Amino acid sequence: MIHKYTLWEKIGLYSAIAVFLIFVLAPFAEAFMVSLRPIESVFRVPYQFFSDDMTFAAYVDMWSEVPGLARYIFNSFFIAACVTLLAIVCIIPAAYSFSRFDYRGRNSLLTAFLAINMVGAAVLIIPLYKLMFSLGLLNSYWSMILPGAAFTVPTGIFLMRSYFLRIPKELEEAAYVDGAGRLYTLWRVILPVALPGIVVVTITTFITAYAQQFLFALTFNGKDEYHPLTVGLYQFFGRERILWNQVMAASLVGTLPVLIVYVFLQKYIVAGLTAGAVKE
Amino acid sequence: MGQLKLSGVTKTFGKAQVIRPTDLVIEDGDFAVFVGPSGCGKSTMLRMIAGLEEVTDGTIEIDGRVVNDLPPVKRGISMVFQSYALYPHMSVYENIAFPLRVARTPQAEVDKLVNRAADVLQLQSRLQHRPGALSGGQRQRVAIGRAIVREPSVFLFDEPLSNLDAALRAEMRVELSRLHAQLGNTMIYVTHDQIEAMTMADKIIVLRDGMIEQAGDPLTLYHQPRNRFVAGFIGNPTMNFLPVTATGVGEGGVTVRGEDGAEILIPVSAEGVRTGDTLSLGVRPDDLHPGEGEAGMPLVPDVVERLGNQTVVYANTRSGTPVCVVAGGSEDVRPGREIRARFDPADAHLFRADDTALARRVDLARLAALA
Numbered sequence: 001m002i003h004k005y006t007l008w009e010k011i012g013l014y015s016a017i018a019v020f021l022i023f024v025l026a027p028f029a030e031a032f033m034v035s036l037r038p039i040e041s042v043f044r045v046p047y048q049f050f051s052d053d054m055t056f057a058a059y060v061d062m063w064s065e066v067p068g069l070a071r072y073i074f075n076s077f078f079i080a081a082c083v084t085l086l087a088i089v090c091i092i093p094a095a096y097s098f099s100r101f102d103y104r105g106r107n108s109l110l111t112a113f114l115a116i117n118m119v120g121a122a123v124l125i126i127p128l129y130k131l132m133f134s135l136g137l138l139n140s141y142w143s144m145i146l147p148g149a150a151f152t153v154p155t156g157i158f159l160m161r162s163y164f165l166r167i168p169k170e171l172e173e174a175a176y177v178d179g180a181g182r183l184y185t186l187w188r189v190i191l192p193v194a195l196p197g198i199v200v201v202t203i204t205t206f207i208t209a210y211a212q213q214f215l216f217a218l219t220f221n222g223k224d225e226y227h228p229l230t231v232g233l234y235q236f237f238g239r240e241r242i243l244w245n246q247v248m249a250a251s252l253v254g255t256l257p258v259l260i261v262y263v264f265l266q267k268y269i270v271a272g273l274t275a276g277a278v279k280e
Numbered sequence: 281m282g283q284l285k286l287s288g289v290t291k292t293f294g295k296a297q298v299i300r301p302t303d304l305v306i307e308d309g310d311f312a313v314f315v316g317p318s319g320c321g322k323s324t325m326l327r328m329i330a331g332l333e334e335v336t337d338g339t340i341e342i343d344g345r346v347v348n349d350l351p352p353v354k355r356g357i358s359m360v361f362q363s364y365a366l367y368p369h370m371s372v373y374e375n376i377a378f379p380l381r382v383a384r385t386p387q388a389e390v391d392k393l394v395n396r397a398a399d400v401l402q403l404q405s406r407l408q409h410r411p412g413a414l415s416g417g418q419r420q421r422v423a424i425g426r427a428i429v430r431e432p433s434v435f436l437f438d439e440p441l442s443n444l445d446a447a448l449r450a451e452m453r454v455e456l457s458r459l460h461a462q463l464g465n466t467m468i469y470v471t472h473d474q475i476e477a478m479t480m481a482d483k484i485i486v487l488r489d490g491m492i493e494q495a496g497d498p499l500t501l502y503h504q505p506r507n508r509f510v511a512g513f514i515g516n517p518t519m520n521f522l523p524v525t526a527t528g529v530g531e532g533g534v535t536v537r538g539e540d541g542a543e544i545l546i547p548v549s550a551e552g553v554r555t556g557d558t559l560s561l562g563v564r565p566d567d568l569h570p571g572e573g574e575a576g577m578p579l580v581p582d583v584v585e586r587l588g589n590q591t592v593v594y595a596n597t598r599s600g601t602p603v604c605v606v607a608g609g610s611e612d613v614r615p616g617r618e619i620r621a622r623f624d625p626a627d628a629h630l631f632r633a634d635d636t637a638l639a640r641r642v643d644l645a646r647l648a649a650l651a
C-alpha cells in the first residue's frame with residue numbers, strides 16, 4: 001500500500017515519537033549526567049545540566065569503592081544467562097506441544113501457567129523460600145536461577161506458542177511425507193524457521209531475568225560473592241552519604257551486558273524468514 | 281509398481297461423514313484426476329492415500345499391500361502440497377535433497393539424484409537460491425522436485441497449479457504431462473480445473489459430497505455421463521438442461537416434447553422410461569448451432585460474449601429456461617433479437633427425474649482409439 005503522509009501528519013508522527021523517546025531516554029540521560037558529576041555537585045541548586053566540573057572519575061573510583069563490583073556484574077550476567085538457557089530449554093518443547101498436539105487439559109494447563117505468572121513472584125516468595133530451604137538451595141546460584149527461570153517460562157511459552165502457530169502445518173506434513181520423524185522435523189525444519197521467534201523470546205527472557213534478580217537474591221541468597229549487581233549496588237549506600245554518581249556509573253556499566261546480548265541477537269530478528277514457504 | 285486400491289474407505293470428522301464408503305482402483309502408471317466442487321472431500325481423499333489422515337473404515341492397498349497403518353514413506357508415495365510447503369531456510373538444492381537426507385543417502389548419490397531432478401525440472405541455475413527468491417512456477421517445480429527425487433511409486437498432487445496465472449498453468453500442465461510420460465509413475469491429481477482434468481487424465485474421478493459420482497476416462501465422462509451432476513460438471517460452458525415430457529418410447533429411442541410443443545426423437549436406451557414421464561434434456565452449448573433444423577428451439581439472447589474465435593450466447597427460452605450457445609465467431613447474434621438454435625438429436629442427453637442418465641449410443645471404441 002502506498003500512503004503519502006501530509007506535512008501535518010508527518011509533524012504529528014515525529015513529535016509523538018520524540019515525546020515517547022524523551023520519556024524513555026530521559027532517565028538514562030540524567031543518570032549519565034549524574035555519573036559525570038562530582039558527588040558535591042549532584043544536588044547543586046540551581047540545577048545545571050552541563051557544568052565545568054564534569055569528570056569520569058566515578059567510573060574509576062567505583063571499582064575501588066566497592067571491590068566486589070566486577071563480581072556483581074558478572075553474577076548478574078551469569079545468573080541471567082543461566083536463567084535464559086534453562087528457560088529456553090523448557091519453553092521450546094512446551095510451546096511446541098501447546099501449538100501442535102491436541103490433548104486433554106491442554107488449554108487449562110496453558111491458562112494455569114499464565115495465572116501463576118499473574119500472581120507473581122512477590123506473593124509466592126515465602127512458599128518459595130520454604131521450598132528452597134527444603135531443597136537445600138539457599139545461598140547458591142541455583143536459588144536465583146531456578147525461580148528466575150520458573151517465572152519467565154510462562155510468558156515465554158505464550159510468545160513462542162504464537163510463533164509456532166504461525167508456521168504453516170504443511171511444512172511439517174511435507175517433512176512427514178518425506179520420511180522425517182517428529183524430532184528431526186523439529187530440529188531441521190521448525191526451529192530454523194522459528195529462529196526469529198526464538199531470538200525474541202531469548203531477549204525478553206534475558207531482560208526479564210536480568211531485571212527480576214533483585215527479589216530472589218535478596219530473599220534466597222546471603223552470600224556476598226553470589227550477589228547480582230542490583231543487590232551489590234547497596235554497598236554504595238549506608239555510609240555517611242550515598243555516592244549517587246558512582247551508583248549511576250555502576251548501573252550504566254551494569255546495563256552493558258544486556259546491550260551486548262541485544263546487539264548480538266538482534267541481527268537474527270529478521271522479518272520474512274518464512275518467505276517462499278507457502279503460497280501467500 | 282503403483283497400483284492403488286481403495287475398498288470401502290470411509291472418513292468421518294466427529295459426526296460428519298466426509299467420505300462415504302468408496303471403492304476405487306487406479307492402475308499402475310495411470311494419471312488419475314479427482315475433480316469435484318469445493319468441500320467434496322478431494323483433499324481428504326488424497327491425504328488418506330498419503331497417510332496424513334487416518335481412514336475411519338475400509339482399506340487402502342498399494343500394489344496389493346494394505347498400507348492403512350504405514351507412514352507415507354513406507355507406502356511409497358510422495359506428495360506435492362496445495363501450498364508448496366517448501367523449507368524457507370534451505371536452498372533449492374537442500375529442499376530437493378531433504379527426503380534423501382532423511383534417508384541418510386550418501387552425498388555422491390544425493391548429488392546425482394538432485395541434479396537429475398533439477399535437469400528434468402530446469403532448475404539447474406536456481407539450485408543455490410532460497411525459495412523466497414523464486415517465482416511461483418519455480419517454487420512449484422521445486423516442490424515437484426522434492427517429490428520426484430525419492431522415486432516413489434505413487435505421486436499425489438493437491439491442486440498444484442491453483443494460484444498460478446493462466447499462462448504459467450498452461451506451461452506447467454504440459455510439463456506435468458511430460459513428466460508423467462517420462463517417469464511413468466502413478467499420479468493422482470486433485471484439481472478444480474476442467475481443462476487440467478480433461479487434458480492430463482487417463483482417468484477422471486468425479487466426487488460430490490464424499491461420494492464418487494463417476495470414474496472413467498475423460499471422453500467417457502464427457503459423452504456418457506452417468507448422471508446430471510457429472511454432465512453438468514464436465515464440459516465448459518456447462519450443459520444446458522431443458523424440461524421435457526416423454527411422449528413415446530421405442531426401439532429407436534425416446535420421443536420427447538419440449539416446452540414449445542415440438543417433438544424430438546432422441547436415440548437413447550429407453551430403459552425405465554414410460555410415456556408421460558418428466559425428463560431432462562441435456563444439450564451442450566457447443567452442440568447448439570444458430571439456424572433451422574430437425575430439432576431446435578427459439579431463444580432470446582440476453583448477453584453475447586465475443587471471444588474472437590467463437591461467440592458465447594447466454595439466452596433464454598420463451599418460458600425463461602437459461603440456455604447457453606457457443607456459436608461461430610462472426611455469427612450475427614444481438615441481445616434481445618430472437619434466434620433459433622438447432623442441434624443433432626444424437627448429441628443430446630436425457631436424464632430421468634432422479635437425475636440418472638439414459639444410456640447414449642456413442643461409439644466409444646472409436647473415441648478410445650483417438651486417445
Ligand SMILES: Nc1ncnc2c1ncn2[C@@H]1O[C@H](COP(=O)(O)OP(=O)(O)OP(=O)(O)O)[C@@H](O)[C@H]1O
Pocket residue numbers: 293298316317318319320321322323324325472
Ligand atoms: N480436520 C477436519 N475436521 C473437520 N472437518 C474437516 C476437516 N478437514 C476437512 N473437513 C471437512 O471435510 C470436507 C471435505 O474437505 P476437503 O478439504 O477434503 O475438501 P476439498 O474437496 O479438498 O475442497 P477444496 O476444493 O475447497 O480444497 C469439508 O466439508 C471440510 O469441512
Ligand SMILES: [Mg+2]
Pocket residue numbers: 322323324438
Ligand atoms: Mg482441497
